[in-house]
Each structure stands twice: as structure tokens, then as C-alpha cells.
Amino acid sequence: MNLRYNVEADWLLLKTCNFRCSYCFFPPITLGAKLAVHGSNSQWAEGFDATSKTWLLHITGGEPSIYPGFVELCELLTRNHYLSVNSNLSDRSIDDFAERIDPERVHFINAPVHLDGRQKRSSVDVFIKCVHKLQRYRFNVLVSMIMTPEAIVTFPEDMKYFASHGLHIIPKVMRGEYQGNRYPSAYSDSQKNFITKCLGEAQRKYAPVLTSMREPPTINMFTDDDLLNNPPDYQGKVCGSGYNFVRIDPDGTVIRCGSEERLGNILLRNMRLLQSPKRCNTYYCPYFCKKYTSLSAETPSEGHPDTRAKPEDMFLAAKLIMKGYKIVYQSHAVIYHSHTIL
Numbered sequence: 402m403n404l405r406y407n408v409e410a411d412w413l414l415l416k417t418c419n420f421r422c423s424y425c426f427f428p429p430i431t432l433g434a435k436l437a438v439h440g441s442n443s444q445w446a447e448g449f450d451a452t453s454k455t456w457l458l459h460i461t462g463g464e465p466s467i468y469p470g471f472v473e474l475c476e477l478l479t480r481n482h483y484l485s486v487n488s489n490l491s492d493r494s495i496d497d498f499a500e501r502i503d504p505e506r507v508h509f510i511n512a513p514v515h516l517d518g519r520q521k522r523s524s525v526d527v528f529i530k531c532v533h534k535l536q537r538y539r540f541n542v543l544v545s546m547i548m549t550p551e552a553i554v555t556f557p558e559d560m561k562y563f564a565s566h567g568l569h570i571i572p573k574v575m576r577g578e579y580q581g582n583r584y585p586s587a588y589s590d591s592q593k594n595f596i597t598k599c600l601g602e603a604q605r606k607y608a609p610v611l612t613s614m615r616e617p618p619t620i621n622m623f624t625d626d627d628l629l630n631n632p633p634d635y636q637g638k639v640c641g642s643g644y645n646f647v648r649i650d651p652d653g654t655v656i657r658c659g660s661e662e663r664l665g666n667i668l669l670r671n672m673r674l675l676q677s678p679k680r681c682n683t684y685y686c687p688y689f690c691k692k693y694t695s696l697s698a699e700t701p702s703e704g705h706p707d708t709r710a711k712p713e714d715m716f717l718a719a720k721l722i723m724k725g726y727k728i729v730y731q732s733h734a735v736i737y738h739s740h741t742i743l
């Protein structure tokens with residue numbers, strides 16, 4: 402896979418979802434709202450083409466696979482752009498997606514196992530079958546699970562079950578309010594240690610997938626242990642948000658991540674990106690913060706090492722992981738940079 406893009410977007414295609422996970426960022430009323438379609442599939446694709454940029458579109462929701470004409474939308478977008486997709490894989494459109502979409506245009510599919518929405522084992526088996534099909538069609542699938550306190554308890558059993566089907570689960574650190582507690586700070590030390598240990602295991606299991614992806618996934622759950630202790634503060638750092646990264650809302654509005662700074666609208670074809678990266682004065686998803694503050698780090702001055710991530714570091718790290726080494730990440734790097742081998 403050879404990703405070549407100018408701008409990445411965290412594209413909230415819809416807020417509606419067919420699941421009701423207890424830890425979801427959205428309240429049930431939003432998840433159950435009537436699905437809103439703001440543009441036809443060709444209007445979306447033509448809108449992105451009209452920007453004269455090549456996009457890496459991270460399509461998320463809600464649940465993207467229930468969006469009307471989801472596969473056709475992906476087909477049109479992947480003619481000129483790249484995708485990554487967040488999906489619970491519950492809709493039958495994913496079957497069609499596997500057959501019709503070019504895997505070379507899809508960086509990865511993040512497929513969380515939401516046990517809240519899949520209480521019956523048969524439903525978990527349908528999910529597993531779907532992952533197998535996507536893998537057969539050469540998609541990079543990252544199977545993850547949100548580490549609620551309940552999930553931590555059942556995780557060893559769940560991991561065993563998935564492993565018996567050739568799959569591995571990446572533990573994803575929970576962020577935000579859950580049952581009256583604020584995560585990740587509400588994790589106990591033993592829960593943190595457990596998650597860190599399982600993350601190390603997931604890094605090893607996914608090393609071949611990461612190698613085939615060539616560039617680390619933006620939603621890089623493999624570095625979630627960074628979030629467990631002293632999560633990094635990005636305020637004041639130079640960041641590409643608004644310049645080579647944006648958030649897109651369901652109606653096509655382009656926004657500088659968590660700020661109110663609007664940069665136009667894809668459907669109205671009036672987007673204007675910033676002329677250069679600028680300092681962070683807002684909050685957003687730590688995965689994007691990490692990537693776009695690292696990529697936009699000031700040019701190193703003479704005598705100081707360049708701490709920006711380089712693709713070759715990732716390849717080296719992936720090879721070492723396959724050989725059983727543990728990689729320690731530095732908080733300022735995208736991934737695998739300035740690593741220490743233990």
C-alpha cells in the first residue's frame with residue numbers, strides 16, 4: 402500500500418447507529434435519530450475532487466455501514482482518494498464492501514467488538530465471519546475492544562475465543578465518563594498493567610498487518626498506553642489541524658478539529674484550508690493530536706536531532722516486533738520513533 406495524500410479528515414458521516422453501547426460518546430437519543438443525508442454520493446465525491454487535494458478520509462459515525470448507498474459512496478471516493486473506516490461490521494453492506502472496494506485504497510478498517518451490541522455468541526460469530534471475509538479480500542482489519550471494567554474481566558476469555566478463530570483483539574483505552582467515573586484516570590494500577598501487557602501482545606500479533614500498511618494507522622490504538630499515565634498536553638504545540646488535517650461534520654462543514662474555526666463546506670465547494678500549521682488552542686481526539694503535532698513539529702535546528710517520524714523507523718520497528726522485541730514509544734513521535742529496544 403502506497404498512501405499518497407495531502408489532507409486527512411476525521412469525517413463524521415452520520416451520528417445514527419444501530420447499537421447502543423453504554424460507553425458511546427453519543428447519547429441514545431442521537432444514536433436513534435433519523436438518519437440524515439446531506440448530499441448525494443456523487444455530490445460528496447465531486448465535492449472532494451473539487452478541492453484539488455488527495456484525501457485520506459477517516460469515515461466514522463455513528464455507524465457508517467448503515468449509511469444509504471455506503472458502498473457506492475466508497476466506490477466513488479476511492480477513485481481519487483483513500484479511506485479508513487470505523488465500523489461495527491453489523492450491516493450487510495460490509496459484505497458488498499469487501500467485494501467491490503479496492504483494498505489498496507483503504508488504509509485500515511477499525512472494527513471494534515462491541516459486546517454491548519452483540520450479547521449473543523452467534524452475533525459475535527457473524528462479526529468474526531465478516532472479519533475473515535475482509536481479510537480474504539486483503540483489507541487491513543484492526544479488531545479492537547473498549548476496555549470497560551467489565552471488558553477487562555472477560556478479556557482473557559474473549560481473547561482466547563477470538564484467537565481460536567485466528568483473530569486478535571487490540572485493547573482500546575476508554576476515555577470519558579463511564580458509570581460515574583472519568584477514564585482513563587479511574588483505571589486502577591492493576592487494570593493499567595493488564596491493558597499495557599495486552600497492548601504489547603497485540604503489537605506483536607499485528608506486526609505483519611502494520612508492515613503491510615506501511616504507514617501507522619492514525620487511530621493508533623497500539624500506543625494507547627500513552628493515554629494511561631500522564632496523557633500528553635498538546636496546547637501550544639504547532640499542529641497541522643486546519644492545514645493538512647480537518648474534521649468534517651455530517652453536513653459537509655469543514656472545521657479545525659475541536660475549535661469553532663470553520664473552513665468552508667465540502668458540499669458547497671468553498672473550503673479554504675489554513676496556509677500553514679499553527680499552535681494548538683483547543684482539544685480533540687488524541688490520535689489526531691499526536692499525528693499532526695508530530696508531523697508539524699518545527700524544523701530541527703543544526704545540532705538538534707530531527708524527532709519527526711520517518712517511514713523507515715516504522716518498518717524497522719515492525720520487523721523487530723515480529724522478532725519478539727518490545728518497542729517503547731516516545732510521546733512526541735507518531736509511532737516507533739526514537740525507540741528503545743529492551
Ligand code: SF4
Pocket residue numbers: 418419420421422424425426427432462463464489515
Ligand atoms: S457502535 Fe460505536 S457509534 Fe454505535 S453505539 Fe457503539 S460506540 Fe456508539
Ligand code: SF4
Pocket residue numbers: 635636638640641642657658659680681682683684685686689690691693694
Ligand atoms: S493538537 Fe489536537 S486539538 Fe490541538 S490543534 Fe492539533 S488536532 Fe486540534
